[in-house]
Amino acid sequence: MNTNFDISQLKFDEKGLIPAIVVDSLTKKVLTLAYMNEESLKISMEKGLTCFFSRSRQELWLKGETSGNYQHIVSITADCDRDALTVVVEKDGPACHKGTDSCFTETVWESNELSEYSMDGLYELLQGRKAQMPEGSYTTYLFSKGLDKILKKVGEECTEVIIAAKDHDKKETVYEIADLAYHVMVMMVENGISVNDVRKELSSRHVIDHKVKQEKMASDND
Numbered sequence: 001m002n003t004n005f006d007i008s009q010l011k012f013d014e015k016g017l018i019p020a021i022v023v024d025s026l027t028k029k030v031l032t033l034a035y036m037n038e039e040s041l042k043i044s045m046e047k048g049l050t051c052f053f054s055r056s057r058q059e060l061w062l063k064g065e066t067s068g069n070y071q072h073i074v075s076i077t078a079d080c081d082r083d084a085l086t087v088v089v090e091k092d093g094p095a096c097h098k099g100t101d102s103c104f105t106e107t108v109w110e111s112n113e114l115s116e117y118s119m120d121g122l123y124e125l126l127q128g129r130k131a132q133m134p135e136g137s138y139t140t141y142l143f144s145k146g147l148d149k150i151l152k153k154v155g156e157e158c159t160e161v162i163i164a165a166k167d168h169d170k171k172e173t174v175y176e177i178a179d180l181a182y183h184v185m186v187m188m189v190e191n192g193i194s195v196n197d198v199r200k201e202l203s204s205r206h207v208i209d210h211k212v213k214q215e216k217m218a219s220d221n222d
Contacts, residue, residue, distance in 0.1 A: 007041055011083040017053060020085045022095065024102075025074045026196055027120050031095035032103040034063075036085065041076075048073050050087060069093030094192075100127040101194050119185070119195050126189045142186050150190055153183045 064070030105128035157180035
């Protein structure tokens, strides 16, 4: 739903810029912090694609124009002071120029009591490991060895899951599934496959499954 909001009511800074916080519509994760001027904001609204103003190059840039990683705008919201924007998007690929899903991958501080585990959080952590390659990290070791080594570990962990499940050992099966999930996600990062990619695929299968179920019910009632 488009609105008749007058963008002249926004408070651009002395350089004519306003910060735009880009958020993934599916995961609600912050993808990047960029800046817009009035022209780039108008282009964003007209095209439905994020367009920013590069402070380093002093020029407009349409996100994805060269990389193909377009960001399709779901909504643009101003804060209470109208001096900052939140841009919710569906993205076609990594948001960061370094190839990571988000520009925010380095944890500075996190509460042990309040932090929650998530697959998205693990994925971002693995992306950070690949970008920084810290010494002494097992994840760094896997990335340094490359895809063949990672796939070998995925295969090994698959076998471990099968063995544990066959023995009806729940605790060991859970342990091995966790190992498998970790190595699969390392492989995903290595191959540029995001959690969103898998989430969208599962979502599409849910729709198909729901349709098949409805058709079966209709057939049974005939």
